[in-house]
Amino acid sequence: MRKFEYDKEIFFDRQKALRGFVEDAAIVIPAHSEYIRNHDVQHSYRQDSNLFYLTGFEEPEAVLVLRPGKDPESVLFVRKKDMAKEIWDGFRFGPQLTEQQFPVDKAYLIDDFQDQAISLFEGVEAVYYSQFRDSWFDEEFKKLMLNVKTRRGRNGKGVLPVKDAYLLLGELRVRKSKFEIDQMQKAATASSMAFQEMMKQTRPGMNERELHGLFIHEVMKRGCGREGYGTIVAGGANACTLHYVFNDQPLNEGEMVLVDAGGEYQYYSADITRTWPISGKFSETQKRVYSKLLEAQKDLVAMVKPGLVIKAHMDEAISRLTDIMLDEKLLKGEKADIIEKQEYRKYFPHGLGHYLGLDVHDAGPYLKGGNSRELEAGMVVTVEPGIYVPHDDDSAPEELRGLGIRIEDDVVVTETGHHVLTYEAPKEVDELESIIGSA
Numbered sequence: 001m002r003k004f005e006y007d008k009e010i011f012f013d014r015q016k017a018l019r020g021f022v023e024d025a026a027i028v029i030p031a032h033s034e035y036i037r038n039h040d041v042q043h044s045y046r047q048d049s050n051l052f053y054l055t056g057f058e059e060p061e062a063v064l065v066l067r068p069g070k071d072p073e074s075v076l077f078v079r080k081k082d083m084a085k086e087i088w089d090g091f092r093f094g095p096q097l098t099e100q101q102f103p104v105d106k107a108y109l110i111d112d113f114q115d116q117a118i119s120l121f122e123g124v125e126a127v128y129y130s131q132f133r134d135s136w137f138d139e140e141f142k143k144l145m146l147n148v149k150t151r152r153g154r155n156g157k158g159v160l161p162v163k164d165a166y167l168l169l170g171e172l173r174v175r176k177s178k179f180e181i182d183q184m185q186k187a188a189t190a191s192s193m194a195f196q197e198m199m200k201q202t203r204p205g206m207n208e209r210e211l212h213g214l215f216i217h218e219v220m221k222r223g224c225g226r227e228g229y230g231t232i233v234a235g236g237a238n239a240c241t242l243h244y245v246f247n248d249q250p251l252n253e254g255e256m257v258l259v260d261a262g263g264e265y266q267y268y269s270a271d272i273t274r275t276w277p278i279s280g281k282f283s284e285t286q287k288r289v290y291s292k293l294l295e296a297q298k299d300l301v302a303m304v305k306p307g308l309v310i311k312a313h314m315d316e317a318i319s320r321l322t323d324i325m326l327d328e329k330l331l332k333g334e335k336a337d338i339i340e341k342q343e344y345r346k347y348f349p350h351g352l353g354h355y356l357g358l359d360v361h362d363a364g365p366y367l368k369g370g371n372s373r374e375l376e377a378g379m380v381v382t383v384e385p386g387i388y389v390p391h392d393d394d395s396a397p398e399e400l401r402g403l404g405i406r407i408e409d410d411v412v413v414t415e416t417g418h419h420v421l422t423y424e425a426p427k428e429v430d431e432l433e434s435i436i437g438s439a
């Protein structure tokens with residue numbers, strides 16, 4: 001037996017907030033698919049972030065139909081109870097317990113979806129559903145829309161317009177509540193502590209995967225259910241592969257290790273990157289480049305406040321990183337030309353950051369009225385400049401080849417400025433040199 005562990009009002013409030021956004025519309029949010037890993041074994045399951053955001057419901061094969069301002073407002077279709085299946089796969093709520101415990105007005109069997117849903121579409125003039133995202137439900141949705149079309153046709157109305165639910169929910173999710181920021185602080189603190197442990201236990205000769213395992217252990221110990229995304233532990237030149245996935249190489253004396261990892265606490269993710277010398281001491285070259293990047297990163301974090309235009313933030317990052325590249329003789333020429341021709345992308349090929357929340361690259365539009373959006377209180381963004389010099393880049397000074405450094409923090413926009421959620425993850429040179437290898 002499992003229990004619904006959250007405050008129902010949090011979810012009802014989110015459902016109600018949609019009343020301000022849509023009228024005479026239904027929002028259809030299916031659960032995430034289950035994926036076979038091999039034979040009859042599934043990948044570990046994680047609920048779709050939008051369905052979790054609106055209901056806290058964690059089972060697969062479920063669909064939420066939400067009709068802001070109508071009665072019933074929220075209807076959840078769920079799997080039936082099945083003792084034979086539950087022996088293998090664990091507890092299921094079934095419709096009765098779902099209706100009692102979860103923040104929904106009604107719960108029905110998923111097998112009855114078509115029969116029940118058709119009446120929920122009476123008086124509805126638009127439907128929000130994200131097609132082609134997670135296809136298990138697309139066919140059911142199509143069938144429902146055909147049935148709705150037949151009914152509407154009799155009344156002289158046409159096909160229901162389908163709009164993207166992901167965009168609608170994104171606008172709601174982009175500003176976090178106090179409750180959400182508290183969850184994110186817990187994810188950030190657990191992850192920051194895990195970074196401290198990884199730093200303490202770093203020794204030349206270890207394998208990348210040992211730090212990965214340690215990170216998982218340390219965040220789970222602190223209440224995280226899982227990682228928020230695939231952890232990157234990249235020693236030496238592996239750091240220049242932006243989404244390095246192997247995590248299976250030895251950590252060599254004299255090189256640095258880049259770790260990009262975030263624990264997920266109650267579905268909210270942290271997203272931290274730190275880069276540190278494996279031996280515990282920076283070489284002169286490492287210290288020089290690291291310190292320049294750190295100074296730029298801290299200045300970029302300091303800029304975060306309501307009203308900062310996201311593109312202006314990125315432009316400042318480009319300017320600062322281009323200065324470093326010129327200073328380090330990675331690039332030659334006029335700064336304005338380099339920026340105009342985007343030559344800095346050779347060594348800084350990604351964005352400055354992204355929204356963070358239930359998803360590591362969280363929902364929410366970056367444009368408003370076609371223009372880059374301003375930061376608003378309640379948004380959470382990452383600030384993650386990086387410089388990566390491929391090991392075989394003959395045009396780069398030899399001492400820099402194979403150096404990859406990123407520094408990433410998670411930052412909440414407050415009414416007056418910002419708060420760095422990941423402040424407990426060390427990044428100053430002296431802090432790093434005293435903690436690395438100290439366990």
Ligand code: GLY
Nearest residue numbers: 229260271360384
């Ligand atoms: N960890 C993925 C990212 O930093 O965007």
Ligand code: MN
Nearest residue numbers: 271382384408
């Ligand atoms: Mn990130």
Ligand code: MN
Nearest residue numbers: 260271272273
């Ligand atoms: Mn990251």
